Amino acid sequence: MSIQLSAKPEISYLKALLDQCRQDEPVVGGQLNATLGQLRDQAAAIVEELAIPTRRDEEWRFTDLSPLLAVNFQGVEAFFEQFLQHLDLTSLTLPETPDSRLVFVNGVYAPDLSSVSGLPEGVYVGNLAGLPAAYQERIPNYLGKQQGASDIFAALNTSGLTDAAVVWIPKAKIVETPIHLLFISTTDDVPVICQPRCLVVAEAGSVVNLIEHYAANVDGCPDIPVNRPYFNNQVTEIWIEDDAQVIHTRNQREAIDGFHIGKTAVTQARNSRYTCNAISLGARFSRHNLEIVQTGEGTETTLNGLTMIGGEQVADTHSAVLLNHPHGMTDQLHKCIIDDRAHGVFNGKVFVPQSAQFTNAAQLNRNLLLSAKARVNTKPQLEITADQVKCSHGATVSQLDPEDVFYLQSRGLNETNARNLLIDAFVAEILQRIPVDSLRQRLSQCAMCRTM
């Protein structure tokens, strides 16, 4: 029986990945090494009990992972140095963040490419190893401690944890400069797996504007396939304490050959505010798991999402908001534009239990299909047991409306320009919520270029 089981590709493949990911030891030093070691071992034990999900798993019903299983990924450390020397960041950095930028290459901290000198005193942005001792002591309270459902890929990330990007905003500190967390994957003939990790702690009353950015160092446009697959399996944990505010723009712009599985786990304390602008344009296969847990009353959660895919791309967003206290607010708008033979998936859960009276929850998923073979599976899911709440949810799937196109044509725009204007308008509703000008413009250009 056990021979048969280990012969299943979902198990043997995961076992091989786990071995690749556990090659390197933590590099943080001191007491933290022991903390990380413990987290790693616990996570590895979980992974060993599990298998890569198949479409028989409810959470993966619409998303087939078999293309991932067709590639054998290797650990990355050996490739790191040689790439660092000729890495050109000009197309990836942002003019707003020359001195508030943290760069990780293949999940490994790259201090020479980073600069955080523009941040106010007391704010820590760096890797785990450089964290001041006072914060280090508190790491066990945060790292790997999010309440959300544990899943196989997050556990895999933790099992290989060696370091992490850390953003720590002390009490009542308002950071006006945006902070750019840039995670670059290098591509090569040998497919690699890298597992970036990110920890954000916004202490009580603090305010921060974060850009989390996934990209690859490719020549020219990342949308051009070069047959160099890689796998980015990342986890970001965000702790927002009482009255704090985090604006989080997540830009998944992997190269088109890439696989991206990401988890954003957020815990929101009393009267805190969290906004996520999740933009997914890249990767041939991507999955974003977004989980928000409220731990106090009066929290506000705003989730804006845009998925824009074409060719053979698959992009899956699974979000869950767990309200648990009175007077919470959650507002979600997720949009997908799907062209060619691409496939989008949206599953958005909002839980409003009895304890979450006076909740105001809205969720909308709008999908625009641009071709006959484009496909979307959508499942907005609102579970309410509280009785004094205001909740709405819905999903729409449509093509460009020929009446809209005709209206624009009747004003002198040709059909292509009319269609592009309508697509840009659909995209703009989300992009205009990104609070960093250069990033918003760059993404608008990418969106426009895609529709040409």
Next chain:
Amino acid sequence: MIRENSDVILSVRNLTANVEGQQILKGLNLEVKAGEIHAIMGQNGSGKSTFSKLLAGHPAYEVTGGEITFLGQNLLELEPEERALSGIFLAFQYPLEIPGVSNLDFLRVAYNSRRKHQGLEEIDTFDFEDLIEEKLDIVKMNPSFLERSLNEGFSGGEKKRNEILQMALLEPKLAILDETDSGLDIDALKIVANGVNHLANPDNAMILITHYQRMLNYIEPDYVHVMAGGRILKTGGKELALELESRGYEWVIEEAAAEVIA
């Protein structure tokens, strides 16, 4: 205004057309000359809205016979945007709402498309803003509407005024107003009618499609046509509109039927 030797802008001969396989237009004839205002009246289902959309090139309407000449060229060969660029403007009965497209940007794109077609240089944002300020006055529109998304959340009257604003900007040779009076209160109707009167001149022409005589109190037509069963049954002057208002449409249809029998 009817003048002897003015140029023919639109000539429609024996036009027949289908929508989803069903014949809607059954031999329509119409000639419109420069300086003229024509009203086409008729009951619901008479084919008047079909005719207006067909002139603008709506893809749902299939022309099965006859011809349309616009300024000497075969209109049926032109794409909708080519018709617009050569001077046809349709004010929609139900203008569409397009969230995410600012009204100002949309107007500028439309205006510059027209200029490009005329071989003129496109104008920049600043010059355009000056131009549009002037035009706003024609329809008494608040400049704040320019910053909003195209027609999004506009009231019925605001949408119709926005249509006339577009018309003022694009200066068409032939404007077709499809039930522009529907859903307007009396104040909005007056504003829209004033705008239309302001824009009418000896070089252009207008076709007003309407169900009621009401708008014709404010815009005086040179010709009134009665449409029924996909063709024009009767043509008269502005007094015909008043007669239709008091007597209804049935007598025109009966009269036409009697003529056929005779």
